[in-house]
Amino acid sequence: MTEDKRTLTDYFSATWPLLITMSEDEQERSIQTKRVFRDFLGLHDCQVRTEAYATNNFKYQYTLSDFITLRCDGPLNKDGERTCQLEMKGEGCREFERLAKDKGITWLDLFNLLIGMNASFKRFDLANDDKSGLEMNQNYFYDKLKKGEYTSTFKSPPKFYGFSEDSVNIELGGRRSPTQLVVYDKRREQLEKNHKCDESYWTRYELRFRGAKADAAILDLCKNYKDNTDLVNGVDLNKFAKVQLRNTIDLKVSNNDDSNHNYRNETDPKYLAFLDNIEKGEKIKVEQRETNYESRRAYAMPRASQVIATWYAMKNRDMDLFIHDFLKEMYTLLSKYTDKQKKRLNENLIDNGIEPLSEEEFDKFKLEFLDKAYDMELPF
Secondary structure, X not given: OOOOEEEEEEEEEEEEEOOOOOOOOHHHHHHHHHHHHHHHHOOOHHHEEEOOOOOOOOOEEEEEOOOEEEEEOOOOOOOOOXXXXXXXXXXXXXXXXXXXXXXXXXXXXXXXXXXXXXOXXXXXXXXXXXXXXXXXXXXXHHHHHHHOOEEEOOOOOOEEEEOOHHHEEEEEOOOOOOEEEEEEEHHHHHHHOOOOOOOOOOEEEEEEEEOHHHHHHHHHHHHHOEOOOOOOOOEOHHHHHHHHHHHHEEEEOOOOOXXXXXXXXXXXXXXXXXXXXXXXXXXXXXXXXXXXXHHHHHHHHHHHHHHHHHHHHHOOOOHHHHHHHHHHHHHHHHHOOOHHHHHHHHHHHHHOOOOOOOHHHHHHHHHHHXXXXXXXXXXX
């Protein structure tokens, strides 16, 4: 990838269940969620602002640094749980990258954090910028579409907006479609917003994934495109975007055949050069996500290990004393379980093929921790 051609995340949003803690108070759980992201981004308290109002039917809204939005205690998900939302528009994505560089983290680290919190990715926009037009300019792309010399996964024909063919906006897929491709003159957009722009040519090919397609795209990216050499993304975002562009729309050479037979024609060499001669890849598949238990465990265990290790050290590294106190603490915590927490416990058991606990079985279950602790105590 050169300076003239680059790929970057231009919009990102995800939702997940409100952070699970022993507290049933939504405000406290929202504050704990805010702290998770504050620490993840390496921010100080003064860099996190609590907003007076929250949008999208959430109760609490925080601004992390200047442009990253976190919302908590929102609409119920399909499991009846309150939700949180992280949203980053273009300037928020660039801010995340600046903060991440200082902290030594990447987009992949953020994706993995959210996957561990059982998040669903709701929207993911990839901007493919071309600032040279050497292999294929916007007019050439527009002309191919107008002549019907292409194949695509979109059911509807492309839409064209703009005042002239020299600066036309192209839209494939609707604004609520799972996948959408928008091609537009980024240079002109910047100038119309009175932003400084020194580029003589700048076309953006923007892929937008929504809903289950966004979720599947990010899972595919994390699984198949890891790149430890990319210190911003942690994944080969450029290759992924080029593969998805070719999968989504394929410009064809012209042989004056009926456009219905385009699939028989070879890919246009200019388009191939623009895509760095990338091959088509497997189409993104919407897959079944991990169970709630697995994703919660993946999120909770690294953090719990810090507490457990500190706790053990504070007991003078006496394993018997630590286990004794741990068992008593578990009994105390289980004794404070609300009906809602017992229900969540049974859901985790069912997820793992284990019979749920009745009220009587639950009482016996928690007493086993206390009985074991008593067995470990020395007689007076």
